[in-house]
Amino acid sequence: MRTEARFAPGDWYAVVGDSVTVLLPVSQRARVAALWDLADSGAAADALLDALLAGGLSSLDHFALVAHDDDATRLIVRGAPTATVSSTGGQEVVAAAPGTTWAEQVTTGVTSVRVTLAGEGSADHPLTAGVARVSVVEYGTPSTSAPATSSGASAGAPAADPRPEAAEAAADPGPEVAAAPRPEPAAPMQFGAPGDDDPTPTGETPVVEDDWSDRDGQTQAGAPRADFDRPPIPGQEVAPDVVPQPVASLVFSTGDVVAVDRTVLVGRAPEARRFASHDQPHVVTVPSPHQEISSTHLEIRPGAGADHGSAIATDLGSTNGTVVAQPGLDAEDLKPGIAVSLIPGAVLDLGDGVTIQVTNP
């Protein structure tokens, strides 16, 4: 069969190698990178299955694996996914019965496979090697260009039907939905004016909306990738950008007084990076004639979680360090990158005679 593949965008991860695809729910994100490493290096289905199961089955409620070789297609389905396999021998639905470990099937002469993970989206984005966020994956001959000969159920939906999914649901309730006709692919994306045949072999493809498609046939559109945002430090709540009431005041030996209602960056020539327009940090420049203070030396910001309501200070990897003296405690060096909660009366020493006293707001 042709292994041309398509997908509908969704939450699931599709790790797509040359001959093997592993489909994982969003909760299994941690396994995706290792699997992609393997799939990309051309690992066989068994190697991928090994890696998938290395973390144990108990935490892996749902997955699907599709492997193609020259004449056979192997399918493993655990939990929610269902697969519809059309072959010269007819059409079958592969799904794990409740209570079983998984359903596995090897089929020869396959003409098309549709794996439904969530919803009944129309799979009209090309799926190429890589990692994608999907809800439905389809392999093989698109139903529209060459309907499977073996089964009437897989004949193409009427092209004029504006709502193929609704029609399907009404006609084939229950498990038959998986075997129902595939929806027509949507009209191809058009960029620019009609007749514009800009060859455009490179270029960006925003993934900010499902149907922003690429123009070079290589890249692919996907769902927004909120899950790929830089993960917060485990066990630490994400700090609020700006708090309505300052949690502390900073009295600088230079005479500056700065309220901690947002991030405060202190240094000889401080730089603020990657902030949004509404949370621009306070940037406090302090003199350092002997260059003892680093350009961006210290960060002080409102705490979150256990530190809510107080200011927390972090040395940003300064060359000469920061000393903090909290009332009733011995002075100590701040460890670079480790936040320390400040209590009123604390004094921070940055070097070159610059100190910051922490007071109530």
Add this chain to the structure above:
Amino acid sequence: MLDVDLHHGASTDVGLVRKVNEDSYLVAPPVFVVADGMGGHSGGDVASQMVVEEFERLAESYDPARGAELVADAFARAQARIVDYGDAHRAMQPGWHAGTTAVVAVLVVDDGTTKWLLANLGDSRIYRIVDGRLEQVSVDHSVVQELIDSGHITAEEASVHPERHVITRALGSPEGIHPDFFLLPIGSVERLLLCSDGVTGMIEDAEIEQILESVADPRDAADALVRAAVAAGGRDNATAVVVDVVGLVKDATYDSQRQLESLESKLGGRQ
């Protein structure tokens, strides 16, 4: 502020493969913009031009004390226009889309001193020369950058990753825009480069650094960068804007004191 003298140069080229130059740029000191449009003829070129027009409006009545707010407003106006433009086209041609990246550099006054405020949406880039070295300031809004950040791939793997052209933020996105801002002391930027990925996708950072270090005139430097990108294959529109801060004495108190002492010792003065 604006006692700072800025020299600048800009250059753009359609490249060797594409028919339309969808990049646009603005040099209206102290406002500089590069935008890389997506969507083809009368799509991407219009979207990137809309960004430039909104920043032109900003430059006409610019108040450096309100820099961040004004830049955010200009982004919001550009976003609204591009979305409206897209909606109008989609009414006739379903599935039609236009969008654009943007990188912006403006001088602002923050806490009484002049600083660079930089902003980024998408995978166009802002670099600076600091202490004689090239440093990328902006962080791409792209799938591969997120994979790098999360430790899944290295920067080398990113350059050949299948999703290297997929960006996660852009003007024209119906999801809304979330530009990243950067605030840098003016003394920490010896030379600033704003460019589209038609430059960075074609030539290595080392070559960019070599050009920015060796070509003194910013106009020649911008030309040389774009020419190098086209010579390397020109697979995409390439645009570069180079800005030099002229006549800036870095850390005046420290340097002038040291220079004075050194001069006095050389002249055999106070010892």
